[in-house]
Amino acid sequence: MLKRRNLSLSGCPLTPWPSALAPASCSGDAGISRAEVAPAVADALRREGFREVLVATYVWGKGKRGTPGGSGPATLHKILAAEGLDAALARAVATWGEHSAKAAYAGLQSLVPEFGPSFYTKFLYFVGKTVPSASGPQPLILDRVLARRVRSLALTVGRETGHDPDGSITSWVWRDRNWSPHRYAVHLSFIHVTARQLAAGGSSSPGASPDLLEYAMFTATRQASG
Template sequence: MGVPATDLSTLSLPGWAVPTAPRRVAVAGQAIRIRREWWQRSIASRRLPGAPPSASTLTRADVWEPGEDVFALLWRTLAWGSGSHLRQNSARLNSIERDLPRAAELLTRAAAESRRDPARAYAVLRPDRHNLIPGLGPSFFTKFLYFAGGGAPGHPCLILDRVVASALREFGWGSLHRAGPWPVDSYERYCGLLARWASEHGCAPDEVEAAIFSGRVTRPASTRM
């Protein structure tokens, strides 16, 4: 029997996770060093579409730039999310190379849905217990759904990864799995929860996500609540 779903209406955002820095600094300016040469070489060798990252550092604002080019957006998203650790990116690129038309169709639909409905967007890439693009799981594809918004403050899709999920469990969301993968309804509830907190604190939802992530990473465990 599964754990009963936590009532999120009772959860409050801890003081340390309330955004204080300007969005242009804490969100748009969040910079990650990447393995630029690896991305350029790996994408070119597979003859994959979409321009690879051209700089050694990417900010969130840089990732927002590709617009409607879903593959350029995906490469930047993966590079930003991976930083200096390549993790499973060779396997991800190989899976996309094996069925490029299907990947293009799924990414295009997911990007379009991300601007309207988090649940529908999430379900495009993971409708049940399986990722439709092998190797592209929620911790990475929610980044894609978020960046597909082009930096719009009201974009409804947000990044959900194990760092943020672990913090949310500390806040009282006991039914949320720390590491995922998460079902569609959990992602929908997550986006709604952060939208509520953002409204309560007069900021954008991605400011809350960024504050939770950075605070969870940098604060000692004994001071997080």
């Protein structure tokens, strides 16, 4: 089971707030899981409420830091105020449906100030739960934590095979931010292929689905870093 994230809901509410989530006007904390964000996103997409999708996925991704009591609202307000945001989000959803996650990622890259891949991959991940695509693997999240985990694995492989003995190539391609669309596609391929291999091997570990493997990698990295 994927862990719930706690949201601090006190203070001035963010808008447009997805009605399917806990009321933003209530005080205290509220838990929210991926399973609860997904129907909120589906409801918003049916109404073409792309900003609601953005708010729901951003708030979930930030947890307490992304709601009124945390550090994320100012950044989110800047994103919501960006010129052309509605068209960019609508185009990303359409691109995913008509082409691929890689193409949707490429269309959002460096397009909206303050809206980087750590959060627009969360947007794409939840959109992918509702909107079917013509081709390619389902979108998954790629943020700094996951990139560092993949970098750690790639550094080991590079040293053992001799293809990247000093780790310079790996450190560049799996840097902390601004990953290319190709790198995002590599990330998706790695997670999906590994999940299939685990499932085919009858593994009972939480890596039997792409979502859970991604979450396991994220959690392992956070625990390792303290």
